[in-house]
Structures are given as structure tokens and as C-alpha cells.
Amino acid sequence: MAESMKGLKRTHRCAEVTKSDISTEIIAMGWVQKRRNLGSLIFVDLRDRSGILQIVFDENDIGTEGFEKAGKLRSEFVIAVKGILENRSGAVNEHLATGEWELRATELRILSESDTPPFPVEENIQTKDELRLKYRYLDLRRPNLQRNLMLRSKVATSVRTFLAEEGFLEIETPILINSTPEGARDYLVPSRVHPGNFYALPQSPQLFKQLLMCSGFDRYFQIAKCFRDEDLRADRQPEFTQIDMEMSFVDIDDVIEVNERLLAKIFKEAIGIDVPLPIPRMTWQDAMDRYGSDKPDIRFGMELKDISEVVKDCGFVVFKGALDNGGSVRGINAKGQGSMPRKKIDALVEFAKGYGAKGLAYLVINPDGTFKSSFAKFMSEEELKAIVAAMGGEPGDLLLFAADKNKVVWDVLGNLRLEIAKNMGILSKDDYKFLWVTEFPLLEWSEEQQRFAAMHHPFTMPMEEDLDKIDTDPGAVRAKAYDIVLNGTELGGGSVRIFQNDVQAKMFEVLGFTKEQAEERFGYLLNAFKYGVPPHAGLAYGLDRLIMLMTKEDSIREVIAFPKVKDASCLMTGAPGVVDEKQLDELELKIVAAQEEEKESE
Numbered sequence: 001m002a003e004s005m006k007g008l009k010r011t012h013r014c015a016e017v018t019k020s021d022i023s024t025e026i027i028a029m030g031w032v033q034k035r036r037n038l039g040s041l042i043f044v045d046l047r048d049r050s051g052i053l054q055i056v057f058d059e060n061d062i063g064t065e066g067f068e069k070a071g072k073l074r075s076e077f078v079i080a081v082k083g084i085l086e087n088r089s090g091a092v093n094e095h096l097a098t099g100e101w102e103l104r105a106t107e108l109r110i111l112s113e114s115d116t117p118p119f120p121v122e123e124n125i126q127t128k129d130e131l132r133l134k135y136r137y138l139d140l141r142r143p144n145l146q147r148n149l150m151l152r153s154k155v156a157t158s159v160r161t162f163l164a165e166e167g168f169l170e171i172e173t174p175i176l177i178n179s180t181p182e183g184a185r186d187y188l189v190p191s192r193v194h195p196g197n198f199y200a201l202p203q204s205p206q207l208f209k210q211l212l213m214c215s216g217f218d219r220y221f222q223i224a225k226c227f228r229d230e231d232l233r234a235d236r237q238p239e240f241t242q243i244d245m246e247m248s249f250v251d252i253d254d255v256i257e258v259n260e261r262l263l264a265k266i267f268k269e270a271i272g273i274d275v276p277l278p279i280p281r282m283t284w285q286d287a288m289d290r291y292g293s294d295k296p297d298i299r300f301g302m303e304l305k306d307i308s309e310v311v312k313d314c315g316f317v318v319f320k321g322a323l324d325n326g327g328s329v330r331g332i333n334a335k336g337q338g339s340m341p342r343k344k345i346d347a348l349v350e351f352a353k354g355y356g357a358k359g360l361a362y363l364v365i366n367p368d369g370t371f372k373s374s375f376a377k378f379m380s381e382e383e384l385k386a387i388v389a390a391m392g393g394e395p396g397d398l399l400l401f402a403a404d405k406n407k408v409v410w411d412v413l414g415n416l417r418l419e420i421a422k423n424m425g426i427l428s429k430d431d432y433k434f435l436w437v438t439e440f441p442l443l444e445w446s447e448e449q450q451r452f453a454a455m456h457h458p459f460t461m462p463m464e465e466d467l468d469k470i471d472t473d474p475g476a477v478r479a480k481a482y483d484i485v486l487n488g489t490e491l492g493g494g495s496v497r498i499f500q501n502d503v504q505a506k507m508f509e510v511l512g513f514t515k516e517q518a519e520e521r522f523g524y525l526l527n528a529f530k531y532g533v534p535p536h537a538g539l540a541y542g543l544d545r546l547i548m549l550m551t552k553e554d555s556i557r558e559v560i561a562f563p564k565v566k567d568a569s570c571l572m573t574g575a576p577g578v579v580d581e582k583q584l585d586e587l588e589l590k591i592v593a594a595q596e597e598e599k600e601s602e
Contacts, residue, residue: 003111004109004111005029005080005111008027008080010027013028013030013051014028014047014098015048015050017101019101021085021101022087022101023084023086024084025083026082026083027080027082029048029080030046030048031046031047031048031077032045032047032074032077033121035070035073040058042073043055044057044070044079046079046081047141047143051097051098053102054088054101054103055102055105056089056103056105057070057108058104058105061083061105062106066107069110070105072110073110074113074116075114076117077110077112081103081108081109082105086101086103086104087100087101087102088100089102117138118138119131119135121138121142122142123142125142129557129565130565130571133557133563133571134571135572137572148553148558149559151270151551151559156543158269159243162265163219166258167218168219168221168245169221170220170222171220173209173212173224174208176189176199177199177201177202177208178199179200180207180521184203184228184230185228186203187228187229190587192586192587196588202226203226203227203228204224204226204244205222207524210497210538211524211528213246213247213248213534214532217248218248218249219245219246222245223241223242225240225241226239226241229568236556237557237563237564240556242492242542243541244540245538247537248535249534249536250535251496252482255494256279256482260275260278267432267550275434279484280435280436281435281436281438282296282437282438283439288406288410291303291414291417292304292411292413292414292415292417293415293488294483295483295488296414296435296437297421297433297487297488299421299427299428299431299487301335302334302421303332303417304331304410304413304414305333306328306330307387307390308328310387311383314378314379314383316361316379318361319401327404328403328406328409329402329409330401330402330409331400331401331413332399332400332417332420333397334398334424335397336396336397338364338366338367338398339396340398344423345362345398348419349362352402352412352415355408355411355412355416356412357408357412360401360416363375363376363398364398365398366395367396369395371384400416429487432549435485436485439463439479439481440478440481441455442460442462442478442479442481443455443474445475451511452475452511453511454507454511456481457495458504458511458522459507459525460480460481460497461480462477462503463480470510481494481495481496482539490542491542491545491549492539492540493539493540494540496535496536497535499533501529504526505518544559544560547559
């Protein structure tokens with residue numbers, strides 16, 4: 001039967017006792033990690049969020065009733081223990097922060113009993129994710145997950161402190177907003193008061209933070225909850241958290257400078273890592289040409305080389321065809337991988353096909369300097385030597401080539417270099433390599449919509465020197481946009497915003513919006529811009545991704561307290577679920593089965 005805490009008040013968390021507490025009476029409370037009954041003595045490892053403290057139950061100290069009670073303890077029982085902290089009578093446990101001491105119990109209360117858990121509450125257990133997420137409240141008791149969430153809290157506090165000291169104001173923006181369907185799908189919320197009308201949950205506070213700049217708040221930030229109804233991956237969730245900020249009267253360098261100092265503070269305070277400043281910068285074009293990615297992992301080399309000029313007159317039809325169609329031929333040099341078995345090379349070819357490649361050409365430089373290649377019979381010895389020279393090839397290297405439209409070639413080789421690096425085991429999670437990627441294209445062509453779409457959003461400022469191309473060559477216009485990348489993961493991104501009406505009108509025109517459509521979607525922002533708008537710029541980080549990298553986890557599910565799975569459902573609560581007919585009636589909504597819809601359309 002559960003007992004009360006009456007008369008007891010916790011004095012210490014389990015792992016927060018120190019040498020100075022020796023010989024003093026303390027009261028600890030927590031969960032039983034394990035119990036060892038040696039007959040005359042019972043040892044219990046007591047766990048709370050700080051760690052573990054060994055408790056010793058001796059009948060001479062706690063009495064017969066207390067000793068019998070200790071004998072009933074099982075894993076995950078919640079207990080309160082009063083006792084005297086002493087040096088351990090047995091061997092010191094060097095793996096525990098409290099391994100030199102033990103609490104000799106004089107009083108025990110069982111505050112709550114526990115059923116046998118569906119899995120052990122231990123560090124690094126090999127339990128299926130589905131089971132862990134179903135019993136997430138138990139999963140969250142595990143020390144590694146508790147450390148992750150405590151680090152997350154520490155980072156959030158560090159962010160708030162730094163930005164407050166830099167003159168930023170923390171201002172909340174609405175969660176129920178109007179839908180602006182551009183990009184990912186909105187989550188919609190029906191209105192009871194306005195039947196047939198819907199709110200949307202925000203994909204970001206973008207428009208509101210720009211309005212705050214119009215309102216004269218100068219520097220804004222928010223740790224904001226955002227929502228996107230999109231297909232999920234390891235680093236995606238339907239609801240996620242952004243560190244969001246906006247600044248007035250600034251340009252790119254101002255935003256980057258304050259954020260570099262913010263990152264340096266976070267990493268030093270939270271995990272003791274020094275971030276060398278300034279963080280290197282690379283243009284989008286350079287990133288694509290050198291790494292095949294706009295979020296390049298610069299922990300290793302294996303950069304792409306464009307050999308289009310070298311092979312433009314060769315007899316290999318695959319290379320020639322790609323160049324004739326306006327594409328390129330590029331390759332990567334996997335140094336020292338020339339001895340890779342053919343089976344593994346074939347696996348890389350299949351991997352490349354998954355990213356749009358029709359195939360993958362390869363050339364092995366043997367230790368004696370001779371070549372083994374998938375395309376050697378189509379080229380002369382001189383042409384092969386020219387390719388090897390262009391690739392910086394040496395005996396023992398493996399050269400891999402893709403030939404197609406630039407977008408496909410970048411995608412194939414960008415992902416291939418990462419795959420090879422993983423296979424080689426050269427990616428260290430202890431190595432933190434930051435990079436700013438700048439000068440993104442302002443627009444990208446949408447094959448689906450047959451029009452240009454904004455690469456970031458419609459309020460991104462074009463680079464002033466490219467403004468004259470917006471009518472004649474819109475695809476060549478660069479944006480005043482910037483992303484912060486860490487180890488091949490985009491941590492965040494932002495841009496300088498358009499604040500001149502004529503530039504904004506031209507942007508809407510290029511995006512295919514009529515004046516009426518622009519007014520309908522963004523009218524309140526455009527109206528605000530009529531009343532004096534300061535130049536402004538901003539940036540938002542994905543907090544979940546940031547913590548994932550800081551904790552060296554592979555999924556953001558490991559740094560979110562109650563995450564969703566890939567189909568956006570919660571295994572613990574069963575969300576999303578059906579609602580009562582009464583609720584639907586109040587909202588004037590009706591669920592129509594797909595079969596009924598089909599019958600009506602026949």
C-alpha cells in the first residue's frame with residue numbers, strides 16, 4: 001500500500017550529494033533501478049534525473065519492519081529514503097558519479113508500487129522503437145533520453161539569455177492563423193463560430209515577425225512551435241520547434257555576426273565545444289559545384305570535379321549525350337578505395353540510381369598505374385590519362401562519374417560522396433564543422449506548376465546587382481538568403497526581406513500572382529508596408545535538429561519528449577483519433593467516406 005511523504009522533504013537529488021555531505025542525514029526520493037538481497041543486507045540503486053545513489057538497508061539501522069519493506073522493493077517502485085551518507089563499505093564504483101558513497105537507510109517509505117515494465121529502464125536498450133514510443137513515459141526515464149531533454153532545456157535557456165542581452169524581445173505570435181497554401185500543406189482547424197471557415201496552424205511565424213518589424217520592435221525572437229503536414233523523415237516531425245528571430249535596420253553581415261556569437265555561446269555552455277569564428281562562408285553555386293549539395297558536409301574532402309571540358313570530344317556516348325543535352329560530366333575521387341570489390345561498386349551504382357542516375361561510370365587506378373574502367377573500351381589511353389589527371393587520381397584510387405543534367409549529377413554525386421564516407425567510417429560525430437551557404441537562387445522552376453516558385457518565400461530580397469535580370473533571366477537572380485549548415489545538416493536559414501513596394505510587386509508578378517491573388521493571400525502584410533517599413537532580415541533554426549546534432553543522435557525523436565512516428569501518429573495517445581458526432585455537428589462538419597464520394601460522382 002502506498003505511503004505518504006508527510007513529514008519528509010527531499011534534501012538532495014540522488015547524484016547531487018558530495019563529499020561534504022558525508023556523515024549528514026539526507027532524504028532522497030526516486031525510482032528503484034535494481035535491488036540486490038544479500039540476506040543480512042539489501043542494496044538498492046535509487047535513480048532520479050540526476051543519476052543513481054546506492055542505498056544500504058541494514059536491519060540494525062532501519063528495524064525489522066523497515067527491512068521487510070525493503071525486501072519487497074522491485075524495479076520502478078517510487079520510494080523515499082532517509083539516512084546517513086557514508087563512504088562505501090565495499091568497492092568504489094568508478095562508473096558512477098556517486099560511486100564513492102552510499103546512503104545507510106534509517107527510514108523507508110514506498111510512495112508508489114510498479115507493475116513489471118514492458119522493457120528495462122536502462123541506458124542504450126535494444127528495444128523496438130514502436131514499443132518505446134507506446135510507453136514513452138517509461139522510455140523518458142532512461143538516463144540518455146533525460147540527458148537529451150536536459151541539454152535541450154539548457155540550450156533554450158542559453159538562447160533566451162544571449163538574445164535578451166543583445167536587445168531582442170521575446171514576443172509570441174498566433175497559433176491560429178489564416179491559411180497561405182504555398183509549399184508544404186497546412187494543418188487546418190475548423191471554426192465553430194464561423195461555420196465552413198478554417199484556421200491554419202503556422203508553418204513559421206514569418207509574416208507576423210515581419211509585421212513586428214513594421215511595428216517598431218526592432219529585434220524580436222521566439223522559441224516557436226510550428227506545424228507542417230508533410231511526409232516525415234528522421235529529422236522531420238509534423239510539429240517542430242524553431243528558434244526564430246528578426247532584426248530591423250540590418251543587412252546580411254549583421255545577422256550572421258550575431259548568430260555566430262550565439263552558436264559559439266550555445267556550444268561552449270552546453271557541451272564544451274569551441275566554435276572557431278568567423279564561420280566559413282560558401283556561395284550556393286560553389287557548394288553545388290564542389291559538394292553537389294546546398295548543405296555540404298565539409299568534414300571530409302571527396303569534392304566533385306567537372307570534367308566536361310576534358311571529355312567533350314570523347315567517343316563515350318553516355319558522356320557525349322549528357323553534354324549535348326546541356327548537362328555536365330562530373331566525378332568524385334574516393335581516395336584509396338581502388339581495391340573495393342566489384343560487388344560493392346555495383347551496390348554504389350544501384351545507390352546512384354535511387355537519386356536519378358541512369359548509371360554510374362567508374363575507373364580504378366591499379367597500384368601499377370594501369371586502369372580498370374567501365375568505359376575504357378570507348379576511350380584512348382590518352383583520354384583516360386587526361387581524366388585521371390583532372391581528377392587528381394593516384395594509384396589505389398577509385399573514380400566515379402555521373403553524366404546528366406546538372407541537377408541530377410549534383411544530387412547523385414552529392415549523396416554518393418556521403419554514402420562512401422559512411423562506408424569508410426570517416427564521419428565523426430565529435431567533429432563539428434559549421435558553414436554558411438549564401439547567395440541562393442531567388443527562384444526555382446517548378447515542372448509541376450510550369451512557373452517559377454520562390455526558393456525560400458516570396459518576401460526574400462534579390463541581390464541588388466541582379467535586379468535587372470528579374471524580367472529577362474529570372475532563374476539567374478540570386479537572393480540575399482543564407483543557411484547555416486552543420487555536418488551536412490541544415491540547422492537554419494533566413495534572408496534579407498523585401499521592403500520596397502515596387503520590388504515586392506515585381507516578385508509577385510514573376511511568381512505568377514495577380515495583384516488580386518497577392519492581396520487575398522498577403523493583404524495585411526502589404527497594407528502594413530504602406531505605412532513605413534524598415535529594412536529587415538531574419539533567421540530561424542530548427543531547435544530539434546540542433547539538439548539532435550549536439551547529442552549525437554540519429555533522429556530528432558530522441559530529443560523530443562513526445563514525438564510522432566512516420567505517419568504523424570502518436571503511439572502513446574493514439575492521436576489522431578475520431579471525435580464525437582456532437583463535436584462534428586457543432587462545427588457543421590460531416591465525414592464522407594471515400595466510397596460515398598465515388599458513388600456521387602458516378
